[in-house]
Amino acid sequence: MGIREKCLIHTDLKSDQIAILEKMVEHFAFLQPYYKNIVLEINGNGDDTVFVSSKDTAEIFSSHDGHLKSRSDNPRTKRIPLFIDDHHVIGQVVYEENPTLSVVNLDQLLDLCRHVPDSFHPTDYLVPDGLAVFDASGQIQTVNFVAENILYRLGFAGMGLNQLVSSLRGEQEQEETFLSRPAFFGTYVQIKQFDVSIVLNPIIFGNELLGFLLIVSDLTLIKKKEKELMEKSTVIKEIHHRVKNNLQTITSLLRLQMRRTNLKLVETVFTESINRILSIALIHEALSKQDLEVVNIKQTSFNILQMILSNMVDPSKKINGEISGDDIYLSATAASSVSLCITELIQNAVEHAFANRTDGNIRVAVEQTQEHIIISVKDNGVGISPAKIQNESSLGMQIVNTIIQHKLKGDFSIEGQRYGTVACIRFPKSNIEVIEA
Incomplete structure (x- = not known):
């Protein structure tokens, strides 16, 4: 589980605020010459504390993880407040000073920012970040072209550090206030048509303030694309909803037509066709209620089971349905094929x-191995003879065999037992898109 997921669960931080923390952690590589074992301690819900490590994957641990907590309690560690957006401290940055440093100054950081090696860039860069270095008096020592351009567009060009922070935080601080109380600071600003994240990481060694590293990121294009994706997602969900409604309209028309016949065989054929259409409608209904184009095939199997029992079982009979197995998520296309087979x-x-029975039970099991997905339908009915299995050529079995062989590249078997029948479909994961939960 990543930074975003852990913070969403265990803190009250908003999405943009978590993005600021992610950006802050991305650039901790620049602080490695000065700090050792950097950890963010973020105030969580209740008594929880979320620990964000500065290691490669920035793993997150809950407050009850003893080894991380004991490390933060080390007497050699130091703490600096952490602010996001406003004046309230959301946590603190805990670190150890690098004991190997002999000469402590900003030269190494300035050299890194002027000639940034590829290894210091996060692997998921979408747009280049602006970098600027301030000295202990709040004056800019170096700034790259990206940062210079962003600060100019925001109207912050030429500002000293205190003036810049005061403008971002919406307060008029004394000239030396922020410099006398350095803190890790991040914010997300919207000025005119620009969306920008700003992160400020102080450099402190031996209780002496050396300077600050400023990271500015233009998120305007990213926010625009996010908005477009959200709009497209809404449209796609609406399309799924309309397709589901249209399929239900078709089934209503078929039911009207079915009532015009008194032949039991014709009614059975109509009912089976209606169930096939409704099984596809269930897929579209699930997709219309979520952002991802994935379907939980176990939940869909349960819905299909309940639908068929409701549509086909005589009210005088008591046929129960059960579902068991794993939550397996398939792409919409694969789920439609599997749902038809089920x-x-x-x-x-x-x-x-x-x-010839008034009661019975049908159990659907959805399981997976490392390489295959196995779905079985088992009943405790009268069973099926081997001769009937060999001569089985109904439309339903033809549909199952065609889908399994040509679309899912799997195999289908049906076996008569002493107490009932077991039908099983098995297909490899490699031929379909299986999504991790």
């Missing part, structure tokens, strides 16, 4: 397993 197998069980 529909056919459940319909087959309802139609044939309990012909």
Whole structure:
């Protein structure tokens, strides 16, 4: 679980504030000549504290993790307040000074910022970040072109550090106030048409303030793309919702047509067709309620089971349905194919397993191995003879065999047992898109 997920669960921070923390951690590499073992301690909900490590993956630990807490309690560690957006401290930065330093000054940081090696750049850069270095008096020592351009567009060009921080925080501080109380600081600003994140990391050694590293990032294009993606996501969900409604309209028309016949065989054919259409509608209904184009096939199997029992079982009979197994998430295309197969197998069980019985049970199991997904439909009905299995050529079985062989590249088996029948489909994960939960 990453920084964003952990902070969303255990803190009250908003998405933009968490993005500031992620940006701050990304550039801790510049502070390594001065700080050792940098850790963010973020105030969480209740008594929780979220620890954000400065290591490569920036792992996050809960406050009860003893080894991290004991490290933060080391008497050699030092603490600097951490502000995000406003005047309230959201936590602190805990670090150890680098004991190998002999000469302590800003020259190494200035050299890094002027000639940034590739290894210091985060791997997920979308736009280049602006870098600027202030000395202990708050005057700019070096600034790259990106930072200079962003600060100019925001109207902050030529400002000293205190003036810049005062403008960002919306207060008029005394000239030496922020310099006398240095802190890690980050904010997200919207000025005119610009969206910018600003991070300020102080450089302190031996209780002496050496200067500050300023990171400015123009997020305008990213925010614009995010907005466009959100709008497209909303449109796509609306399309799924309309497709679901259209499929339900088709099933209503089929039901009207079904009522005009008194032939039991025709009614059965209509009912089976309606169930097939509704199984596809269930996929679109699930997609219309979420942002990702993935479907939980276990939940879908349960919905299909309940739908078929409601549509096909005579009210005088008591046929129960059960679902078991793993939560497996498939892409929309794969889920549609699998749902059709599950529909056919459940319909087959309802139609044939309990012909001369008033009660029974159907169990659907959704399981996965390292390489395969296995879905079985088991009933405790009258069973099926080997001869009937060999001669089985119904439309439903043809649909199952076609989908399994040509789309899922798997295999299908049906076996009659002493107490019921087991139908099983098995297909490799490599041929479909399986999404990790």
